[in-house]
Amino acid sequence: MQSIISPMNIDSGLVAIGRAAKILGVSIDTLRRWDKSAKFTSVRIGVGGNRYYRRSDLDLFMNDWFAVAKRWAMDAVGYEPSPEYYCRTRDVFQARLENFQSSLVKNQEPNLASLISAIVGEIGNNSFDHNLGNWPDILGIYFAYSLSEKRIVLADRGLGILTTLKKVKTDLINHKEALKVAFTETVSGRFPESRGNGLKFVRNIVTQKSFGLFFQTGDAFLNLDANNADVKIEETSEFMRGCLAVVKY
Structure with a gap:
């Protein structure tokens, strides 16, 4: 389930969706789709519900190569993964x-x-x-x-x-x-x-x-x-x- 917090409480441990997409080597649309399907959930900020991601979640996701590879192989829409891999x-x-x-x-x-x-x-x-x-x-x-x-x-x-x-x-x-x-x-x-x-x-x-x-x-x-x-x-x-x-x- 997504977390919704006030814009006043945004901290340095959160990353905007555009930056998160670049870190993971996927598109913003892919992150939105993962969020909706609960594969990789975001933190929603403010009334508009802008998506942010915890740095700790990104680190964990990147280090779990099996999960990353599995999601990439199974995703309905293809995208190029991180160039490193x-x-x-x-x-x-x-x-x-x-x-x-x-x-x-x-x-x-x-x-x-x-x-x-x-x-x-x-x-x-x-x-x-x-x-x-x-x-x-x-x-x-x-x-x-x-x-x-x-x-x-x-x-x-x-x-x-x-x-x-x-x-x-x-x-x-x-x-x-x-x-x-x-x-x-x-x-x-x-x-x-x-x-x-x-x-x-x-x-x-x-x-x-x-x-x-x-x-x-x-x-x-x-x-x-x-x-x-x-x-x-x-x-x-x-x-x-x-x-x-x-x-x-």
């Missing part, structure tokens, strides 16, 4: 992936750096491979990571796994089936399969090295780790057209 092209993604791998080598995980980067690269490149020339609105991917939390988040607003797999497996009828196929079967004629990797490669590394993976497309998702090596697909009421992945190591 937005990879509009594959070249931008590859450059940031190389920086990420270098940071892993220098800071904490030299022995696992190549495997972690391979997982992230496979997921990110899948987004570009399967949406090339067919992005529904905003092309590219969201890519953020925390070395201290050992967590990586990737998301796209692409066609989703069901739509791309149906081109070669026309009998697929829902996202749950498509997600299981993507992680368990080699699909002949599917471009990334020629590399011999795909999401099956991701699954093998995650379960063998005790990493963790959350992956959602459409209304289907899975969680993988060393203790949950079997691909068990679950369904959710939260629908996204593209894909969302969280890797933990």
